[in-house]
Amino acid sequence: MKMTDTFIKPMHREGIPFVAAFAAVTLVLFLIWAPLGWIGTGLTVWCYYFFRDPKRAVPENRGxxxxxxxxxxxxxxxxxxxxxxxxxxxxxxxxxxxxxxxxxxxxxxxxxxxxxxxxxxxxxxxxxxxxxxxxxxxxxxxxxxxxxxxxxxxxxxxxxxxxxxxxxxxxxxxxxxxxxxxxxxxxxxxxxxxxxxxxxxxxxxxxxxxxxxxxxxxxxxxxxxxxxxx
CATH class of the missing domain: 2.70.70 (Glucose Permease (Domain IIA))
Structure with missing residues (x-):
């Protein structure tokens, strides 16, 4: 496993429109006032993290x-x-x-x-x-x-x-x-x-x-x- 795999997880496709919307609002916030943009960046990262879809080691023993x-x-x-x-x-x-x-x-x-x-x-x-x-x-x-x-x-x-x-x-x-x-x-x-x-x-x-x-x-x-x- 790569070190980056510990922090960067794949995102489920259901999250794409939400993360895109958060990112778009963040760009607008940066144009208005940089500190607001950084807050938006944090929320965008959280949204991406919310929709993460990591792989799991599923046990296959019967029952x-x-x-x-x-x-x-x-x-x-x-x-x-x-x-x-x-x-x-x-x-x-x-x-x-x-x-x-x-x-x-x-x-x-x-x-x-x-x-x-x-x-x-x-x-x-x-x-x-x-x-x-x-x-x-x-x-x-x-x-x-x-x-x-x-x-x-x-x-x-x-x-x-x-x-x-x-x-x-x-x-x-x-x-x-x-x-x-x-x-x-x-x-x-x-x-x-x-x-x-x-x-x-x-x-x-x-x-x-x-x-x-x-x-x-x-x-x-x-x-x-x-x-x-x-």
Missing amino acids: LLVSPADGVVSMIAPAVPPAELGLGPAALTRISVFMSVFNCHVNRAPIAGQVTAVAYRPGKFLNASLDKASEDNERNALAIEMADGRRIAVVQIAGLVARRIVCWTKPGAQLRTGERFGLIRFGSRLDVYLPEGVQPQVALGQTAVAGETVLAIIGEDTPARQARID
Whole structure:
């Protein structure tokens, strides 16, 4: 790996118009007053950094369910999956990963399988770290059926600043573990609903990396992970 690869990451194409707009405004600000131009330069760099799309070392061991987003594990609790996915009324373990405006916002498939449903629902733009954001906020939910027939749900949730959920995956698509399926602009949350009986392998407050951090192990009688803050 080159030293520059540590700091310069590829940018997702969704960010091109935004970075171009920031750069254009920055040029105008330089013409008005140089200090304003430098502020604009900083914001342009931040915009580019927001839309970064780095490569990830995705584990390919069978049964590993990985994080769909970069961020902090903000909630682990039982909850009923979105009704529009048709996964039933029973509560399942939900793992929430909260993304700040400084996290990478490209979303990745938690596990390999076929997308059986994609359901968008408009809503509010409450702080995505709140529990009620799962019910009240704008969201886009996917159901993914694994090879053994079990399904998991992954839900993109808009946040206080986010105003656009992007999902380019359609029902019937076959996803690989860690494959990119969408993104959210600017600051939001991803929820993953585990199959019945599957225990989480992350802890509250843990930093998750999309496509790399293992949230759960499917198909093994693995106890829930225990952790301490040290």
